[in-house]
Amino acid sequence: MLLERSWTDTSMLSRYKSYRGKRPPEDPLPIGIRQNTRWRPRHILRPATKSVKEYLGSPADDAWCTFRKAYLALLAERFRNDRTPFDQFAQPATDNNVLIGRSCPTKASPRADRCHTFLALEFMEGKHPALRVESPGIHD
Helix, strand or coil: CCCCCCCCCCCCEEEEEECCCCCCCCCHHHCEEEECCCCCCCCCCCCCHHHHHHHCCCHHHHHHHHHHHHHHHHHHHHHHHCCHHHHHHHHHHHCEEEEEECCCCCCCCCCCCCCCCHHHHHHHHHHHCCCCCEECCCCC
8 A cells, every 4th residue: 555654754665756957945855765767767667668658648548547557567577577676676665765756747747646656666565565665746
């Protein structure tokens, strides 16, 4: 279950809002190990570029369902082929805050709950149930 927790708590896997340009003073960076999992870097949780572009081109309900299904299938395939990178990503969250960056909500994707990071946390929680997982910013 995704829980709301304080940034001062330790040992969790969560997400944080990343910005282009200067970070607003009212939203300081959380303490922890930050990971960029967007579609451009080569992170194990990155979504497929084509899927992201298709969803952002038309972020309606049916497009989200298509993206969600494709992204979770991609993660499952990666995990099935080699779970080691997932385990390596999860391991630091047993002793530290590990945070994956998100840009949503944005103009192209205005709903924070329609973000690959939300799905990535859900996936990781299912594969590593001992992790404490939270997803702040779902309703911002």
